[in-house]
Amino acid sequence: MTVCGNVAHPGVYEVDLGARLGGVLAAAGGTLSPAGGALLGGYFGTWLPAASLQDLPLDPERLRAAHGASLGCGVLAVLPYGGCGVIEAARIITYLAAETSGQCGPCVNGLAALSDAMHRIAMSEPDPADHERVRRWIGMVRGRGVCHHPDGAVGQLSSALAAFKDHLGMHLAGQRCYGIEVSGFPRPPAPGRDWR
Amino acid sequence: MSENVQRRLRVNPILCDGVGYCAEIVPELITLDDWGFPAVDPRPIDGETLLHHVQRAVATCPRLALLIEEFRTDRG
Numbered sequence: 001m002t003v004c005g006n007v008a009h010p011g012v013y014e015v016d017l018g019a020r021l022g023g024v025l026a027a028a029g030g031t032l033s034p035a036g037g038a039l040l041g042g043y044f045g046t047w048l049p050a051a052s053l054q055d056l057p058l059d060p061e062r063l064r065a066a067h068g069a070s071l072g073c074g075v076l077a078v079l080p081y082g083g084c085g086v087i088e089a090a091r092i093i094t095y096l097a098a099e100t101s102g103q104c105g106p107c108v109n110g111l112a113a114l115s116d117a118m119h120r121i122a123m124s125e126p127d128p129a130d131h132e133r134v135r136r137w138i139g140m141v142r143g144r145g146v147c148h149h150p151d152g153a154v155g156q157l158s159s160a161l162a163a164f165k166d167h168l169g170m171h172l173a174g175q176r177c178y179g180i181e182v183s184g185f186p187r188p189p190a191p192g193r194d195w196r
Numbered sequence: 197m198s199e200n201v202q203r204r205l206r207v208n209p210i211l212c213d214g215v216g217y218c219a220e221i222v223p224e225l226i227t228l229d230d231w232g233f234p235a236v237d238p239r240p241i242d243g244e245t246l247l248h249h250v251q252r253a254v255a256t257c258p259r260l261a262l263l264i265e266e267f268r269t270d271r272g
Binding site for chain 1: 208209210212213214229230231232233235
């Protein structure tokens with residue numbers, strides 16, 4: 001597994017599937033600050049709340065049963081203490097919206113709309129309808145592309161909304177979230193389509 | 197065990213430009229999302245009248261993005 005973010009020694013580690021996530025974190029030298037949560041499986045992965053990390057089993061069936069998660073591409077990105085999964089998920093959906101191949105309408109329009117709404121929510125300046133719209137659009141986009149790019153993108157987002165309910169409530173209430181200044185979680189590259 | 201051929205409507209989202217005629221013709225099976233692209237009911241097409249409407253929608257689509265797919269259900 002690739003372990004990155006809030007750990008002492010980011011890198012690639014060979015992991016026994018019978019292990020628990022706490023062991024993986026220990027192998028990476030432990031966390032620098034108490035984990036604020038983690039994204040398992042890369043940008044198409046699943047956000048996990050901090051409390052579930054230590055004892056999380058890694059074998060695929062139990063991961064799926066317990067959290068609907070999978071190892072995906074094998075990347076574990078650990079959120080720093082005070083970091084905000086809602087903000088990071090908004091950054092990721094914005095990146096993935098820009099990475100659409102532009103073929104299917106629901107992906108092109110849906111991910112762009114989700115990106116805009118999540119940006120407002122992340123900045124704690126949501127429109128009153130944004131929360132309902134995000135929930136609806138997640139369902140509206142899923143399964144409607146020829147490829148699974150949109151499915152993975154909204155899966156990541158919906159898991160973040162579930163794992164960071166408290167944070168989401170703060171953002172929706174317009175309270176400033178200090179997670180926006182917390183560094184240490186890998187940021188997606190700036191969206192850009194120049195090479196096309 | 198008998199085999200039963202049924203039909204369902206499918207959309208090719210790559211070809212589809214969200215023109216929207218299909219949802220006018222078969223609102224029973226097609227609803228438009230917030231951006232005007234069709235979401236198709238994947239259940240089997242039930243009845244001759246509905247099938248006729250579906251055929252009309254397929255023929256009308258200027259992007260040729262709709263198709264009627266036959267599939268088999270095995271009934272034990």
